[in-house]
Amino acid sequence: MSAPVAIVGGGTFGRALALAAARVERSVINWSRTARAFDHERITSTSDFAALRAAELVFLAVPSPHVRSLCGELGKHLDGAHLVVHVSRGVVGDDLETLTEVVRETTPVRRVGALAGPLVAHGLAEGQPGGGIVGTLFPEVADAVRGALGGPTLRIYDTDDVLGVELASAFVSLVTLAMGYAKAGGFGPGTLSVLATRGMAEATRVVAARGGSERTTAGLAGFGDLLAAMAEDGRPELALGRALWEGEPLDDAAQRLGAYVEGVRIAEQIQNFGARHQVETPLAAAMAAVVAGRLSQREAAAALMRRPAREE
Amino acid sequence: MLAPLAMSLLPKRPLHLPRLRTYVPEPSDPKIFWFNSERADILQDVVRRIMERYEADDAVELVIGDAAFHEIRRLENRTDEAGRKGLEYWRGVIRRVGRMSSEGKHETLREIAMRMAKDVAGNFDPRVYKFAARAVPGLLTGVMNPSNLMRNMLDSGTRLDELVSVEGPMEKLRALQRKGTMLLLPTHSSNLDSLAIAWVLFREALAPVVYGAGKNLFTNPIISFFMHNLGAYRVDRRVRARLYKDVLKAYSSIMVERGFHSLFFPGGTRSRSGAIEQRLKLGLAGTGVEAFARNRARGVNRPVFFVPATINYALVLEAETLIEDHLKEAGRARYIIEDDEFSRVERWIAFFKRFQNAESACVIRFGEPLDPFCNAVDEEGRSLAPDGRVLDPGSYVSRRGTATVDSARDSAYTRDLGRAIAKAYVKETVVMATQLVAHVLFRRLCRATPGLDLFARLRHRGDIAVPMDELVQDVAQTRDRLRKLEREGRVHLNSAIRRTEPDQIITRALDAWSGYHQKPIARVLGGSIIAEDPNLLLFYQNRLRLFAPDIAGDNPGDQQAAIEIAAMEGGR
Numbered sequence: 001m002s003a004p005v006a007i008v009g010g011g012t013f014g015r016a017l018a019l020a021a022a023r024v025e026r027s028v029i030n031w032s033r034t035a036r037a038f039d040h041e042r043i044t045s046t047s048d049f050a051a052l053r054a055a056e057l058v059f060l061a062v063p064s065p066h067v068r069s070l071c072g073e074l075g076k077h078l079d080g081a082h083l084v085v086h087v088s089r090g091v092v093g094d095d096l097e098t099l100t101e102v103v104r105e106t107t108p109v110r111r112v113g114a115l116a117g118p119l120v121a122h123g124l125a126e127g128q129p130g131g132g133i134v135g136t137l138f139p140e141v142a143d144a145v146r147g148a149l150g151g152p153t154l155r156i157y158d159t160d161d162v163l164g165v166e167l168a169s170a171f172v173s174l175v176t177l178a179m180g181y182a183k184a185g186g187f188g189p190g191t192l193s194v195l196a197t198r199g200m201a202e203a204t205r206v207v208a209a210r211g212g213s214e215r216t217t218a219g220l221a222g223f224g225d226l227l228a229a230m231a232e233d234g235r236p237e238l239a240l241g242r243a244l245w246e247g248e249p250l251d252d253a254a255q256r257l258g259a260y261v262e263g264v265r266i267a268e269q270i271q272n273f274g275a276r277h278q279v280e281t282p283l284a285a286a287m288a289a290v291v292a293g294r295l296s297q298r299e300a301a302a303a304l305m306r307r308p309a310r311e312e
Numbered sequence: 313m314l315a316p317l318a319m320s321l322l323p324k325r326p327l328h329l330p331r332l333r334t335y336v337p338e339p340s341d342p343k344i345f346w347f348n349s350e351r352a353d354i355l356q357d358v359v360r361r362i363m364e365r366y367e368a369d370d371a372v373e374l375v376i377g378d379a380a381f382h383e384i385r386r387l388e389n390r391t392d393e394a395g396r397k398g399l400e401y402w403r404g405v406i407r408r409v410g411r412m413s414s415e416g417k418h419e420t421l422r423e424i425a426m427r428m429a430k431d432v433a434g435n436f437d438p439r440v441y442k443f444a445a446r447a448v449p450g451l452l453t454g455v456m457n458p459s460n461l462m463r464n465m466l467d468s469g470t471r472l473d474e475l476v477s478v479e480g481p482m483e484k485l486r487a488l489q490r491k492g493t494m495l496l497l498p499t500h501s502s503n504l505d506s507l508a509i510a511w512v513l514f515r516e517a518l519a520p521v522v523y524g525a526g527k528n529l530f531t532n533p534i535i536s537f538f539m540h541n542l543g544a545y546r547v548d549r550r551v552r553a554r555l556y557k558d559v560l561k562a563y564s565s566i567m568v569e570r571g572f573h574s575l576f577f578p579g580g581t582r583s584r585s586g587a588i589e590q591r592l593k594l595g596l597a598g599t600g601v602e603a604f605a606r607n608r609a610r611g612v613n614r615p616v617f618f619v620p621a622t623i624n625y626a627l628v629l630e631a632e633t634l635i636e637d638h639l640k641e642a643g644r645a646r647y648i649i650e651d652d653e654f655s656r657v658e659r660w661i662a663f664f665k666r667f668q669n670a671e672s673a674c675v676i677r678f679g680e681p682l683d684p685f686c687n688a689v690d691e692e693g694r695s696l697a698p699d700g701r702v703l704d705p706g707s708y709v710s711r712r713g714t715a716t717v718d719s720a721r722d723s724a725y726t727r728d729l730g731r732a733i734a735k736a737y738v739k740e741t742v743v744m745a746t747q748l749v750a751h752v753l754f755r756r757l758c759r760a761t762p763g764l765d766l767f768a769r770l771r772h773r774g775d776i777a778v779p780m781d782e783l784v785q786d787v788a789q790t791r792d793r794l795r796k797l798e799r800e801g802r803v804h805l806n807s808a809i810r811r812t813e814p815d816q817i818i819t820r821a822l823d824a825w826s827g828y829h830q831k832p833i834a835r836v837l838g839g840s841i842i843a844e845d846p847n848l849l850l851f852y853q854n855r856l857r858l859f860a861p862d863i864a865g866d867n868p869g870d871q872q873a874a875i876e877i878a879a880m881e882g883g884r
Contacts, residue, residue, distance in 0.1 A: 003712075056712070076699050080685060080708035108697040110685050110708060110728060111721075137724035140711065160724075276861060278879040 004029050005148045006052040008074060009061030010036050010045075013087060016124035017059050017149070018043050023127055024151040029055060049077045057083045057144045059115070060103070063260035064090025067099050068106055075107030083141050085113040085134065089173045090262040091166065094272035096210055098166040100135075113141040114162060116169040117220035118228030124154075131155035133220040135165030157220060164207050164216030169225060171203035171217070173237050173263035174270065176229040178287050180241020185297055195304075196226055199283045201312075206270060209279045237263040244290055245297055267291055282307055337438070342519035343571050344543050347436040354566055355429045361562040362425040362555070363418065372417045373409060379424060379553035380406040386550055421555075428559040432545050434522060440541035445514045478512050479742065479804070480678030484691050485619060488681055489519050491693035492615030493571050495600045496521055497733055498676070499589055499622045500577035502629045503535075509575065509623070510542070512676050522567055523575035524560070524596055543572075547596075564596045568603035571614060578733055582630065584638035586851035588622070588741055588858065590734045598726035601684045605722055608706045608715040615693045615705065618729060620679040620736035624806070626744045626824050627673065628851070635851035639770070673824075675806055679740040684708070685725060686732040738858055742804045743794055745812075749821035750852035752786045753778065753834060753843050755864065758873035766880060770846045777840040780818075786865065788814040793863040803859060853877075 005021045007014050010032025018030045022042040030038065035047040044051075052058060052074070062070055067088060078084070084107065086099045100112045113136030123130050132149075134142045134156060142158035150156045159165060175196055182195055203217045216222060229235050236257045243253035254261060267287035274281030286303050289295035295303065337345035366372045380402045387399040405420065412420065488494060498509060506525065513520060522543040527550075547560060568574055576597035579589035597618070604616040628634070680688060683695040685708045690696055695703040708725070709715050757776045761769050778786075791814065797803045809817055818841070825833045825848075833845045833852075843849055856863070857877055864874030 072699075075697065076701065079697070079703055080705065081710055081713075104686070104728070106698055108685075108687060108701075108703050110725065137727055139720045140718075276875065276878070278875060 002026065002147070003056040004054060006031065006055035006058040007061060008032075008052070008058060008070065010034065011061060012121045013124075014059075014061035016121040017061055017087070020124045020127070020154065021148050023153075024147075024149065026148055049074050053077045056081070057085065057141075057148050058109075059148075060084060060086035060088065060099070062088065064088045064092060064099060064262060065260070065265075068092065068102050071103055071106040075109070078107055078109050080108060080110060082109050083111045083113075083138075083144050084109045085115050085136070085141060085145055087115045087119070088262065089116070089169045090266065091170045091269060094269050094276070096167065096170075096206070096269060096273050098163060100162055100166060111138045111141050112136065112162075113138070113145065114166045114169070115145060115156075116165050116225060117157075118225050118233070120228060120233045122234070124149075127153045129153045131157065131220065133157045133159060133165060133224075135159055135162035135216075135221065137162060159213075159216065159219070161213040161216045163210060164212030165221040167207045167210060167212055168203055168217045168219075168222035170262065170266050171200065171206070171270070172222065172225045172229060173235075173261075174266045174284060174287060175199035175203075175226055176235055176237035177241045177244075177261075177263035177267070178283060179230060180238035181245045181287070181290065181297075181300075182241075183238070184242035184245035185301070187301075192230070195283070196230065200226065202270075202281055202283050205279050206273065206281065209277050210273075236261045240264065250291060264291055341438075343573065344436050344520050344522060345438055347434070347522070347543055347572065350570065351433060351435075354563070354570070355426065355433060357566045358429040358559060358562045359422055359425045361566070362558055363422060365558060366421060369414050369417060372421050375555050375558075376405065376409050376417065376421055376424065379555045380409070382552040386552070424555065425559055428556055429563060432547070432560055432563050434543045434545040435540055436522075436543040437541040440538065441520065444510075444538055444542065473515070476508055476512060476674045476676065477807075478516055478676050478678070480621070480740075481680060482516050482518075482678070485518060485678060485681065486516075487691050488617050488689070488693050489573060492617055493568050493600075493603070494519075494521075494573045494617050494619060494681070495568065495597060496573070496575040497578050497597055497618055497620050498575070499737055500579045500582050501586070501623060501625060501634075502582060504625075504629055504674075505577070505582075505623050506544075506575075507535075508674055508676060509621075519573050521573045521575040524564065526581075560596060561599050561602075565599035565603045565606065568600050568616060569607055569612075569614075574600075578730065582634060584634045586628065586631070586635060586638075586854035588737045588855060590737070590858075592730040592734050594726050594730045594733070598723065598729070601722045601725045601729065602717065602719070604684045604705070605709040605715065605717045608709050609717050613706070615689070615695075616684050617681040617689060617693065618684065618733065619681045620733045620740060622677050622679075622737055622740045622742060624675045624677065624742040624744055624855075625673065626746050626806075626821075627828055631848060631851050632829060635847050638851075639767075639847065675742040675744070677740045677742050677804060679736040682729070682732060682736075684729065686728055739802060740804065741855065742806050743809060743856065744806050745809055745817045746821045746824050747852050747855040748790060748794070748809060749787060749818055750833070750849045751856040751860070751863075752783065752790050753841065754846070754849045754853040755860070755870060755873045755877065756783075756786070757843055757846060757849070758876055759867075759869040762869070762872060762876075766850075770850065772843075772846060774842055774844050776843040777837070778843075779840050780815075780836070783818060783841050784814045787817055789865050790863050791817070794859070797859060797862060802862075 004027040006029045007018050008031045010030065014030065018028045018038065019040065021028045022040050026042065028043045029051055030043055030045050031047065031049065031052060033047055035045040037045050060067060067086065084103050086103065088099050091098055092102055100114055103109060103112050113134045115132055115134050117132035119130065119132040131154065134145045136142055136158065137160050146156045178195055178199060179192055182192055200217050200222055203222060204214050207217055208214050229238065232238065239257055240253050240261045240263065267284045270281050270284035271288045274284065282304055286295065286300045290300050366375050383402045384399060387395050387402065409417065409420065498505060506523065520543065522545065524547040525539050525544045527546050527548040545563065578592040578594045578597050580593065580595055583589055600616050600618060607614050683689050683705050685705060687695040687697065687703060695705045697703050706715055756778050757769060757772060760776050761772060791809060794803060794805055798805050808820065812820065822834060829848060831845050833848045834841050834843055857880060860874040860877040864870045
């Protein structure tokens with residue numbers, strides 16, 4: 001009998017992961033601070049990290065700012081035999097520290113990975129056909145994720161470019177925020193397409209500067225995920241982008257959306273990283289200024305269009 | 313004049329001392345004293361592991377064909393007798409292999425693997441070790457000052473002590489050597505590194521280590537004699553055959569499995585750019601992870617500790633050749649340098665002369681030991697989780713409770729370890745006066761040439777003059793910022809920098825450079841310092857490249873220059 005799958009996080013995505021794992025007949029332990037019960041015989045809820053010790057594979061489905069402190073607690077109950085995979089789309093600090101790096105720093109777990117791509121919470125929960133990608137150096141982590149989630153309705157690909165997957169995924173949050181902003185401004189498909197393509201070109205530069213593979217942004221973790229976001233898969237970044245265009249204060253919009261929006265901090269983080277490492281990040285700079293209220297709608301568009309066009 | 317002639321008359325083949333009677337190691341002797349008695353078993357183990365790896369006939373034929381192809385290509389250009397014989401052997405193999413029976417193929421593979429293993433395997437002669445421990449300091453200091461050889465021979469230990477200083481958790485390392493197998497992973501800037509480390513291990517009562525030395529080092533007959541008899545194994549980077557790499561890895565892994573403390577240079581080759589190595593592949597050092605897993609899988613619980621170390625020189629013996637090589641695109645492919653300053657005796661003498669009065673001309677700093685999975689370890693050799701809990705390192709090589717050998721998994725751990733060691737290198741760097749002054753001058757050069765690419769900048773020879781008072785101020789400010797980084801645990805300063813006045817730091821750096829490097833790096837003219845050799849300034853300042861934005865002045869020009877420096881390609 002295989003070990004249970006542990007899922008840390010009781011939000012929409014955490015619960016969707018729990019249902020997806022239960023669908024392929026795995027027993028699941030879901031941790032959340034309030035231990036919200038599931039109406040499913042294979043899923044048990046807990047608010048005690050010690051209960052996760054029995055699992056081999058642990059998914060982290062919590063917003064990036066909470067990962068460090070949470071792992072500090074969770075790590076006390078894990079050892080080298082555990083596998084940890086996160087599904088967050090954020091990075092930490094201006095050096096763009098990835099969450100697998102945070103997990104390695106704060107827990108004894110080394111067999112880590114990042115699950116990314118166009119995985120949509122309600123699609124996972126309902127078992128709609130789809131796919132995702134695991135970035136990991138360890139083939140056994142990819143195998144474990146396939147064993148926990150993969151099945152007739154979910155294809156799990158893998159790559160050893162962990163950094164590329166995590167940064168591409170984080171960049172998708174930023175580009176999605178920009179898309180929401182532009183859509184609310186009434187810009188047409190041509191504008192949105194240029195924004196998306198140049199945004200991902202920016203992602204490629206940052207991924208390469210940080211040591212990842214330039215190819216990864218073109219795959220499921222990058223463009224694949226962005227296509228899902230553009231098709232209005234219900235991401236909070238789109239809604240927040242719209243709210244920013246409409247002049248709603250950031251805090252009010254975030255509170256109204258009721259979810260942590262990874263794309264808010266990422267713009268400033270990428271801009272600072274670019275300045276420090278001489279990487280051009282015009283979209284991040286424009287969105288950071290928009291989020292901080294330093295740039296109006298018209299100025300943001302003008303700032304991006306003013307840049308000299310060069311060979312692609 | 314006489315020295316090169318004398319060197320050329322020395323035999324080219326490695327010398328072994330005659331064996332009058334077998335040395336029986338004492339229980340208190342370091343593990344390496346047992347090497348010769350285990351040597352035959354080690355070679356057999358290597359061959360056995362190769363045969364296990366290539367079981368199927370197809371695989372055997374393929375790996376023999378690959379070895380023959382690469383060896384024939386390599387040997388075709390050789391004109392000496394050994395080369396001719398080798399070529400004949402490999403051509404014979406390639407002619408016969410297609411017609412061989414399964415048994416014949418396996419036998420041929422066994423024979424080739426044994427040939428390679430014998431070529432790789434070292435030798436350890438306790439007499440040479442005891443002699444070297446006593447005589448090397450004298451010889452080295454004698455080279456420093458040939459006119460006073462006798463006095464140096466008698467007083468050598470003290471003088472080397474002053475020249476080479478050691479920092480780090482020495483007591484802990486001594487304790488851990490008794491608990492498990494230690495893998496030393498130093499930075500690599502000079503061929504002197506192995507001598508400096510060997511001396512320091514002896515002086516600090518740490519056990520001697522075995523290490524893989526490039527075959528090019530064996531061209532210097534004196535060095536070759538010591539290498540051959542002190543356990544070093546030969547790594548011939550010109551041999552491209554996959555089988556050779558397998559043999560090397562198997563040999564290295566078996567040595568660690570058997571508990572021989574080892575040394576690896578994870579950068580692979582000397583840092584061409586002078587920068588702290590950051591792109592580490594670990595290479596043979598990765599066999600430490602495999603060795604741990606193999607021991608665990610057969611129930612042997614022998615911990616393996618990885619110890620990062622930085623070797624920090626005020627002057628680098630081969631600086632001119634290395635930076636030239638780094639800068640030449642074609643030079644980057646010239647992986648094995650055989651004609652650098654290390655092979656020229658007069659450059660050794662010039663180099664050591666500069667050090668006669670310099671204290672701490674070389675600082676070796678050992679970092680905190682790690683287990684194969686990047687966990688900290690305590691004095692007892694136990695692996696520790698971030699919360700201080702004791703961990704079983706065996707859990708990392710186990711799945712569902714069973715320890716296994718898994719090359720994909722272990723190579724992933726090795727990549728993680730490479731990153732951890734690279735981080736440790738930055739943290740354990742000891743900044744020397746020459747590097748600090750070179751950095752400040754190079755930053756001035758960048759400030760004066762905003763937006764230029766590196767090569768355009770390097771053409772500014774003798775164009776940049778910095779008034780001495782401004783330079784003193786820049787050095788003082790940069791040192792203060794480095795001190796702050798030191799307090800934050802991000803770098804270390806050589807004690808001479810810490811307690812010397814900034815103008816004296818500049819004088820020390822200029823003194824060290826002048827007289828050793830063939831062209832002046834910088835010179836004083838009319839109250840200013842002129843940056844004369846941007847290439848060497850780049851080489852010495854590269855050690856501080858990663859810290860550049862944190863130690864730049866408030867001046868916007870300085871800040872921009874620092875960003876440009878930090879973004880420069882570090883290279884090897």
